[in-house]
Amino acid sequence: MVPNKDEDSIPHADHLTVFFASQTGNAESISRNIYEQAQERGFKAAHYVLNDFAKVDWDKEECLVFVVSTTGDGDPPDNSTKFWRHLRKLKGVGLTKAKYAVLGLGDTNYDNFCQTAKRLDTRLQELGATPFYARGLADDATGLEETVDPWIKNLWPALAHQVICTPAVHDLPQPHLTPEEEKIVKSLIGKGTDPGQLPPSTSLKTSSELELNLNEKADINTLSSGMSTLSVSVPAKEKDSMAPFAKYRIVVDFSSMSNHSSLTGLPRVPNANLKITEGDSTTASGSKATSRPIPSFIQTPTPLINAKINSVQCLTATDALKRTLSVEFGFEDDVDYSPGDAFGIWAPNNESLVRGVLEALAVDEHDQNKNIKFEGEGIPSHLQPVKSASLLEVFRYSVDLTSVPKKANIRLYADHATDMTEKQQLMFLASKQGSDQFNAFRAQTPTFLDILHTFPSIKIPVARVIETLPPLQPRYYSITSSPLAKNGHRRWSCAFNVVTYILPEGVNRRGVCTPWLDELAGLVPFGKAISEGLEKTVIPIFLKPNETKFNLPTDTTRPIIMIGPGTGVAPFMGFLEHRSEQRKIKKRLMNIGPRSQQQLDDLFGEMWLFFGCRHREKDWLFKEQMETYKEEGILTELHVAVSREENIPNSGKYVQDLIKKESKRLWDLLDKKGALIYVCGDAKGMAKGVHDELIDILVTNGGFEKTAAMLELNKWAQEKRYLRDLWA
Numbered sequence: 001m002v003p004n005k006d007e008d009s010i011p012h013a014d015h016l017t018v019f020f021a022s023q024t025g026n027a028e029s030i031s032r033n034i035y036e037q038a039q040e041r042g043f044k045a046a047h048y049v050l051n052d053f054a055k056v057d058w059d060k061e062e063c064l065v066f067v068v069s070t071t072g073d074g075d076p077p078d079n080s081t082k083f084w085r086h087l088r089k090l091k092g093v094g095l096t097k098a099k100y101a102v103l104g105l106g107d108t109n110y111d112n113f114c115q116t117a118k119r120l121d122t123r124l125q126e127l128g129a130t131p132f133y134a135r136g137l138a139d140d141a142t143g144l145e146e147t148v149d150p151w152i153k154n155l156w157p158a159l160a161h162q163v164i165c166t167p168a169v170h171d172l173p174q175p176h177l178t179p180e181e182e183k184i185v186k187s188l189i190g191k192g193t194d195p196g197q198l199p200p201s202t203s204l205k206t207s208s209e210l211e212l213n214l215n216e217k218a219d220i221n222t223l224s225s226g227m228s229t230l231s232v233s234v235p236a237k238e239k240d241s242m243a244p245f246a247k248y249r250i251v252v253d254f255s256s257m258s259n260h261s262s263l264t265g266l267p268r269v270p271n272a273n274l275k276i277t278e279g280d281s282t283t284a285s286g287s288k289a290t291s292r293p294i295p296s297f298i299q300t301p302t303p304l305i306n307a308k309i310n311s312v313q314c315l316t317a318t319d320a321l322k323r324t325l326s327v328e329f330g331f332e333d334d335v336d337y338s339p340g341d342a343f344g345i346w347a348p349n350n351e352s353l354v355r356g357v358l359e360a361l362a363v364d365e366h367d368q369n370k371n372i373k374f375e376g377e378g379i380p381s382h383l384q385p386v387k388s389a390s391l392l393e394v395f396r397y398s399v400d401l402t403s404v405p406k407k408a409n410i411r412l413y414a415d416h417a418t419d420m421t422e423k424q425q426l427m428f429l430a431s432k433q434g435s436d437q438f439n440a441f442r443a444q445t446p447t448f449l450d451i452l453h454t455f456p457s458i459k460i461p462v463a464r465v466i467e468t469l470p471p472l473q474p475r476y477y478s479i480t481s482s483p484l485a486k487n488g489h490r491r492w493s494c495a496f497n498v499v500t501y502i503l504p505e506g507v508n509r510r511g512v513c514t515p516w517l518d519e520l521a522g523l524v525p526f527g528k529a530i531s532e533g534l535e536k537t538v539i540p541i542f543l544k545p546n547e548t549k550f551n552l553p554t555d556t557t558r559p560i561i562m563i564g565p566g567t568g569v570a571p572f573m574g575f576l577e578h579r580s581e582q583r584k585i586k587k588r589l590m591n592i593g594p595r596s597q598q599q600l601d602d603l604f605g606e607m608w609l610f611f612g613c614r615h616r617e618k619d620w621l622f623k624e625q626m627e628t629y630k631e632e633g634i635l636t637e638l639h640v641a642v643s644r645e646e647n648i649p650n651s652g653k654y655v656q657d658l659i660k661k662e663s664k665r666l667w668d669l670l671d672k673k674g675a676l677i678y679v680c681g682d683a684k685g686m687a688k689g690v691h692d693e694l695i696d697i698l699v700t701n702g703g704f705e706k707t708a709a710m711l712e713l714n715k716w717a718q719e720k721r722y723l724r725d726l727w728a
């Protein structure tokens with residue numbers, strides 16, 4: 001990546017401002033890293049979330065760095081929506097003073113790769129701003145680091161031409177190693193013969209180009225004895241145990257470590273900003289997870305609702321590949337919403353995982369329950385609302401203990417490992433040379449507890465853990481019910497697969513939210529709907545209105561084509577219930593008798609549903625409801641694809657096969673009656689397959705050239721006639 005630098009340009013901006021927009025925390029931590037490094041290098045810098053855009057005077061800003069991710073179906077993260085609304089309203093070229101650089105985070109498995117970064121780049125130029133450095137687009141599918149590391153490395157010389165640096169630290173030769181790291185290197189190359197106990201360092205600051213010289217192979221070999229393979233030592237009891245979150249040792253083959261004489265590309269360790277001090281002495285909650293109140297520090301984009309489970313039904317057979325539940329949540333106050341909206345559930349981390357981690361961090365029961373507060377500059381945004389809470393609550397609700405660790409965290413844990421072998425292994429995992437091992441490590445999706453168990457000498461202060469773990473995220477589910485139904489404003493239903501799986505190593509893994517709900521609802525068997533005797537645990541939920549108009553059209557005569565295999569059918573069950581209620585209302589209001597069905601049908605457009613399952617008897621979700629809607633004429637056409645059964649008449653393997661079969665009739669519906677298309681579900685395989693099939697319909701039936709068909713579909717997407725609600 002070559003910076004757009006003008007060799008002769010003289011820096012004149014007195015500071016740079018780093019903005020981020022982040023849904024799950026990656027862009028926030030990367031932008032913080034840039035901000036901290038900028039300061040260390042002598043640049044004056046500020047750091048803001050994009051929604052705080054009004055805190056700076058944009059007319060005067062001369063150097064801006066943006067780190068933005070993309071979420072949904074090419075959408076900007078929630079913490080930047082206010083900024084985007086503002087940006088859309090701006091007119092003219094008011095940003096001519098500003099020079100900027102954009103780093104985008106995305107995933108090439110999605111159609112709209114790094115859409116936010118690309119849109120931002122275009123919009124900034126329209127407003128008169130000029131890029132001073134090439135745009136970076138990092139891909140989560142291959143590893144963000146591949147782009148992020150070189151982008152940051154080359155940012156500094158580019159910045160030096162924009163922003164005054166006092167003192168010009170970036171010009172000074174950087175010492176490669178801090179004294180502490182010097183010690184590690186010495187022991188790695190065999191000068192410190194006792195590899196045992198190094199004091200953990202809390203203040204290591206290394207550049208991203210940090211290089212550890214491991215150039216004395218023989219000594220490395222000596223030191224690496226006994227570390228060639230970390231054996232799978234899952235005790236039989238743990239393996240068999242039903243206890244969630246048994247701790248596992250991660251299996252990594254370190255035997256090739258001694259082939260490397262140096263380690264490069266080690267990420268920088270994030271600064272230590274957070275201090276934990278004693279909070280007020282009231283309200284500490286050590287109570288059982290089932291009965292405790294929801295902590296006030298949970299911040300949700302719409303008001304938090306205390307809900308309870310009204311009923312639960314298991315939609316899949318015991319031998320189905322996935323276990324799918326339909327759950328209805330009830331609450332006291334009416335909430336306005338539309339079918340197509342979703343709601344978030346703020347599920348806590350598994351209680352035994354939380355306790356295990358706190359124990360491994362040597363936090364005793366008393367300290368777990370003591371109220372604390374956070375102090376310090378640059379507290380991560382998700383921790384700022386924590387004014388006074390117990391450590392237990394913070395670990396339950398604020399930090400993500402199960403997502404795959406980033407290299408920067410591994411590097412941090414290396415700093416705090418007191419055993420030399422573990423320190424070396426962790427350093428190796430975080431380095432460029434250890435990429436294969438890091439990938440093997442990631443593939444085992446280690447929890448934070450697994451890391452502490454695999455490297456038991458890590459002695460890390462709790463504050464460092466809290467500020468460097470990613471924020472715990474709410475989980476989102478489409479609403480499958482209608483506000484028009486009985487008590488519709490005081491209940492939301494959803495359908496989800498329970499996320500549990502077993503790794504090839506025999507390790508049990510589980511998601512945060514769905515197994516929790518499954519257990520709370522009593523692990524109901526197939527087919528059974530339970531609404532009595534459910535545990536009345538308070539579940540924190542909140543509405544997430546659909547921002548992309550994935551709702552029923554206001555014109556009820558407009559036909560709609562709904563494509564949603566598996567749990568992708570969820571919002572469409574809401575659409576169907578809503579339409580059923582709309583028909584009942586119209587029938588009542590217009591006094592339509594049973595013989596005048598046609599009169600009623602004329603008021604409502606056709607509804608076509610394309611659904612997909614593996615086996616009709618095992619995982620045809622909502623089968624009865626779909627068939628009833630069909631019988632009642634609410635659902636005009638029902639097409640069910642079945643992927644694991646052979647020779648089913650009038651069917652196909654996947655929804656896209658059925659779309660192909662109905663190509664001609666679908667084109668008529670689209671062309672003559674202006675039908676809307678809705679797609680919900682997996683972004684990778686299904687959405688892409690359906691998209692290609694739609695292009696084909698336009699080409700085969702509509703007479704479009706392929707490129708023109710693609711453009712036409714894009715136009716439909718912009719006009720909100722082709723709507724998609726996709727997930728990873």
Ligand SMILES: Cc1cc2nc3c(=O)[nH]c(=O)nc-3n(C[C@H](O)[C@H](O)[C@H](O)COP(=O)(O)O)c2cc1C
Nearest residue numbers: 022023024025026027069071072074106107113114
């Ligand atoms: C639900 C979801 C939707 C996503 N949608 C897109 C997308 O449309 N385009 C894209 O390039 N990346 C997409 N991504 C990938 C994220 O942008 C990527 O994982 C990024 O590292 C997240 O950064 P953040 O933690 O700062 O939000 C999506 C990720 C998730 C979880």
